[in-house]
Amino acid sequence: MADKTFHSLHRLSLRAKLLSLLIVLVVATLTVAGMTLWYVYGTQKIFQHMEKSDITALLSAQGLQKELMAQQGLTTYYSLDHDNKWLVRLENNNKQFEKLLNKARETNYLDQGRTILNNIESDYLHYIFSRKEVINLYRKNLNKEGVELHRKIRARFQSIYDLCEQYKQLHQEQIRYAAVNYRNQAKILTALSLVSVPLSAFLAVWIGFILIKHILDPIRHLARLEEDGVPDILSGEVGALSERMQNLIDDVENAYEMLQHSRDQVAQSEKMATVGKLAAGMAHSIRNPLTSVKMRLFSLERSLNLDVVQKEDFEVISEEIRHLDTIIRNFLEFSRPPKLRPQSVSPSELVDSTLNLLSHRLESCGVVVTVCRNENLPVVNADTEQFKEALMNLILNACEAMVDGGKISITEDSMTIAPYGKMATLTIVDNGPGIPALFKDDIFKPFYSTKEEGTGLGLSISNRIMTEHGGWLHLKDSGPQGTSFIMALPLKDASTWLRS
Amino acid sequence: MQRTEVRILIVERNRRMRDFLRREFSRRNFLVEDAGNGNELFLKLDSDITTHLVVLAVNTPEGLDRGLLQQLITNYPNVPVILHSYLEELSDDPFLQKVAGMVEKSGNLENLTRMVSIVLSRYYPDLIENDKPESSNV
Numbered sequence: 020m021a022d023k024t025f026h027s028l029h030r031l032s033l034r035a036k037l038l039s040l041l042i043v044l045v046v047a048t049l050t051v052a053g054m055t056l057w058y059v060y061g062t063q064k065i066f067q068h069m070e071k072s073d074i075t076a077l078l079s080a081q082g083l084q085k086e087l088m089a090q091q092g093l094t095t096y097y098s099l100d101h102d103n104k105w106l107v108r109l110e111n112n113n114k115q116f117e118k119l120l121n122k123a124r125e126t127n128y129l130d131q132g133r134t135i136l137n138n139i140e141s142d143y144l145h146y147i148f149s150r151k152e153v154i155n156l157y158r159k160n161l162n163k164e165g166v167e168l169h170r171k172i173r174a175r176f177q178s179i180y181d182l183c184e185q186y187k188q189l190h191q192e193q194i195r196y197a198a199v200n201y202r203n204q205a206k207i208l209t210a211l212s213l214v215s216v217p218l219s220a221f222l223a224v225w226i227g228f229i230l231i232k233h234i235l236d237p238i239r240h241l242a243r244l245e246e247d248g249v250p251d252i253l254s255g256e257v258g259a260l261s262e263r264m265q266n267l268i269d270d271v272e273n274a275y276e277m278l279q280h281s282r283d284q285v286a287q288s289e290k291m292a293t294v295g296k297l298a299a300g301m302a303h304s305i306r307n308p309l310t311s312v313k314m315r316l317f318s319l320e321r322s323l324n325l326d327v328v329q330k331e332d333f334e335v336i337s338e339e340i341r342h343l344d345t346i347i348r349n350f351l352e353f354s355r356p357p358k359l360r361p362q363s364v365s366p367s368e369l370v371d372s373t374l375n376l377l378s379h380r381l382e383s384c385g386v387v388v389t390v391c392r393n394e395n396l397p398v399v400n401a402d403t404e405q406f407k408e409a410l411m412n413l414i415l416n417a418c419e420a421m422v423d424g425g426k427i428s429i430t431e432d433s434m435t436i437a438p439y440g441k442m443a444t445l446t447i448v449d450n451g452p453g454i455p456a457l458f459k460d461d462i463f464k465p466f467y468s469t470k471e472e473g474t475g476l477g478l479s480i481s482n483r484i485m486t487e488h489g490g491w492l493h494l495k496d497s498g499p500q501g502t503s504f505i506m507a508l509p510l511k512d513a514s515t516w517l518r519s
Numbered sequence: 520m521q522r523t524e525v526r527i528l529i530v531e532r533n534r535r536m537r538d539f540l541r542r543e544f545s546r547r548n549f550l551v552e553d554a555g556n557g558n559e560l561f562l563k564l565d566s567d568i569t570t571h572l573v574v575l576a577v578n579t580p581e582g583l584d585r586g587l588l589q590q591l592i593t594n595y596p597n598v599p600v601i602l603h604s605y606l607e608e609l610s611d612d613p614f615l616q617k618v619a620g621m622v623e624k625s626g627n628l629e630n631l632t633r634m635v636s637i638v639l640s641r642y643y644p645d646l647i648e649n650d651k652p653e654s655s656n657v
Contacts, residue, residue, distance in 0.1 A: 306605065311536040313626020318543070340626070351607070 033233050037226065044222040051215040058208045065197045072126050073190040073197070079123035080187035083139065084180055086116040091176050094150055098157050098165060106154065113147065123186070132189055139182045146175045237261065273437070284486070291483075295354030302350040309347070313340055349476045359402045359487055363511055366406070366443045367395040370429055373407045377414060385424025386417070392431045396443045399508045401488055406508075409481035409492070413447050413504055416477060420451035420502070433510065439489075441510040446495065448503040459494060525639060525646060526550040526569060530560050531576040531603075540574070543628055544635075557587045564595055571643060572635065576603040576624060592617045599642045601634055 089112045097105040120143070124136055149172040156165035241261055316337060325333060374381070374388055381388060417427050430446040454462060463482045464475075478492075485492040490508040497503070527549050531537040534555065541551045552570065554560040564570055573591065591600060592614050599619035602609075606623050609615060619638045622631045639646065 307533045307536065310624050310626060311533055311539060314536070314539055314628055317626045317628055318539070348607075 033229070037229060040222055040226050040229070044219060044226065047215050047219050047222065051211060051219070054208055054211050058204055061204050062201060065201055069194055069197050072128055073193045075126045076123055076132065076190040077187055077194075079119050079126070080183050080190070082119040083116060083123070083183045084187075086112050086119060087176065087179055087183065090116065090150070091173075094153065094169065097154060098162070098169060101157060101160075116143070129189065129193070132186060135182055135186045135189065139179055139186070142175055142179045142182065146172060146179060149175060298350040299354035302347040302354070305343070306347050306351075309340065309343060313344075316340070349480075353476050353480060359405065361400040361402050361488075363398045364401055364403055365395045365398055366401070366445060366508060367392060367431055369401070369403060369406050369410065370431065370445065372403075373410045373414070376407070377411060380415070381418065384418040384421070386421060387424075387426050388414070389426065389428045390431070391428060396431050396433055397441075398511045399443050399488075400511050401508060402484075405484045406488070409484040409506065410445070410447075412477040412481040413492075413506070417447070417449035417451060417502070421449060425450045436507070439507075439509060441512070442490065442507045443510055444508075445506040446503055447506070448501055450501040453499055453502050454494070454497040459497060462494060463492070524550070525571050525643070526552060527635065528560065528563055528570045528573045529553040529576070530555075530557075530573060532556065536576070540628075540631075543632070547632060549635075557590070560587070560591070561594075564591075564598065570598055571646070572619075572639060573598055573600045574603050574631070574635070575600050575618075588614050588618075599638050601631070601638055603631055 090109055093105045093109040093112065096102070097109070120136065120140060124133075127133055127136060149168065153165050153169045153172060156162075156168060237258075237260075241264060316333075320333065320337075323329075370390060374390070414427060417425075426449070428446075428448045430448070432444045432446070434442060434444065436442050462478050464479065482492045485506055485508070488508055490506065493505045493507075495503040495505045527544055529537055529540045529544070529551060531540060531553065532555055537553045537555065541553050544551045552563050552568070554563055560573070560575075564573075573595075575588065575591065588600075588602075591598075600617075602615070602618045602621045604621070604624050606621060609621075615621070619642065620634045622634045
């Protein structure tokens with residue numbers, strides 16, 4: 020049962036736990052405070068009642084006894100010397116007795132007390148009457164009869180005295196009862212205090228423990244988050260807060276990385292723009308005289324009658340000029356990239372279209388291409404011609420790498436890649452000899468080529484085309500078993516980076 | 520009118536190319552004038568000698584010299600212009616649509632001579648009535 024309660028508490032959120040504990044603590048504190056007030060009030064009431072009734076009654080009873088004894092004494096004094104001053108004082112004591120009796124009646128609250136007081140009053144009246152007779156006998160000098168009667172009223176005196184004693188004991192008993200009552204209440208309060216004080220202390224310690232373990236410690240961990248990473252102990256609200264903070268830090272790091280990447284790209288673009296401008300100027304300057312050369316060669320070819328060797332020389336010259344022309348075209352294309360004309364298209368269609376265009380070339384190279392596709396990829400925003408060119412460059416590179424033919428597989432996929440969002444990816448894998456480790460870092464750099472007749476612009480142009488589409492081209496892997504590249508494009512609803 | 524009466528003005532910055540074109544068109548019995556820049560072009564056009572066709576091959580690394588083509592088309596609307604250029608370098612200039620023809624500047628002169636025949640037969644049918652244009656794929 021206790022175990023079950025513990026597990027239930029454990030499942031509670033931090034807020035619910037703290038609230039519950041605080042409520043219990045407040046209730047316990049208020050209960051103790053209420054009980055203390057109740058006890059003080061009760062004690063005060065007992066004391067006031069005791070003071071107003073029992074102690075007054077006690078004092079009255081003692082006063083009655085005293086006055087009664089005084090009256091008995093004064094009567095005796097009068098019997099001895101018949102001095103009237105004893106009678107005056109006797110009268111005073113009589114009045115005092117009646118006064119005390121009235122006071123006792125006023126403060127009495129017990130039925131038994133009332134009966135006693137009635138008896139005292141009744142006996143006292145008889146006593147006074149008999150005493151007056153005794154005094155009259157003494158006044159008439161009938162001392163013998165007076166002494167005789169005087170002796171008789173002593174029994175009534177004793178009876179009144181005893182009644183007063185009885186009345187006194189009655190109220191003494193009430194005082195004892197009040198004391199017992201007081202002690203009982205004190206016991207309850209003590210018991211309650213013995214329970215509530217440890218309970219309050221326990222709750223306060225528990226709240227303190229939760230505050231330290233689940234709030235202060237996690238906050239300390241959070242403060243040192245960058246140093247230590249996310250601590251595993253965080254859970255609940257603070258865990259969520261920690262996760263949120265970690266996400267924020269990740270976002271900031273991502274944003275910083277992207278900013279850094281953008282800066283690098285800008286710097287690279289500026290560099291490329293300068294290089295491109297130089298390349299364009301140079302290419303254009305070369306192109307015109309080269310065209311002039313081509314025209315003259317064309318003219319010569321028609322007019323000369325060449326032998327076989329001369330013809331071969333002529334063809335080599337023509338071929339080299341064509342090669343030069345191709346290099347120049349690449350330079351110009353690199354320096355003046357055509358403006359993107361994006362349209363909604365599935366990359367799968369572009370793959371099919373590119374393979375269709377290259378079918379003869381692939382056949383002549385002895386390369387077999389396999390497309391792994393479950394269904395057509397979702398639509399992207401892409402310039403179809405440029406995307407095809409980027410893909411074509413990769414496929415042709417693979418063909419050139421696999422000298423005696425080989426296999427190329429193109430795997431289509433779509434996935435969410437943080438922080439870019441949903442992307443369409445093409446993984447192009449060949450089984451060629453791979454790219455030497457030494458060159459891996461430089462393959463996307465312009466004018467960098469390991470091929471004898473390469474311009475070093477193919478991969479650079481492909482990379483730039485993908486970047487301009489808001490995607491990327493990565494070398495995934497390369498080794499003796501082959502090379503794999505990944506082309507990624509943002510899906511249409513996520514293409515916020517597309518430059519138009 | 521025979522080809523010897525048809526005057527072609529070749530505008531080409533490269534002197535050797537200009538000389539070559541001049542020689543080749545002269546060999547084909549055209550009267551050939553040439554100009555190395557815009558000033559020479561307009562001087563020739565403004566002279567008393569009639570120019571029937573302009574072969575314009577003025578290019579800059581940034582593309583076509585837009586002002587030159589615009590001035591030529593606007594001020595000499597009756598003179599057909601054949602653009603002999605690197606077509607891929609051309610921008611979306613609206614004046615490109617007003618030229619009589621465009622030929623890629625390659626090593627093959629036949630493309631240009633064929634376009635010249637086509638344009639001449641279109642603009643001056645009576646001038647070269649016996650000179651049928653060759654089928655063209657330019």
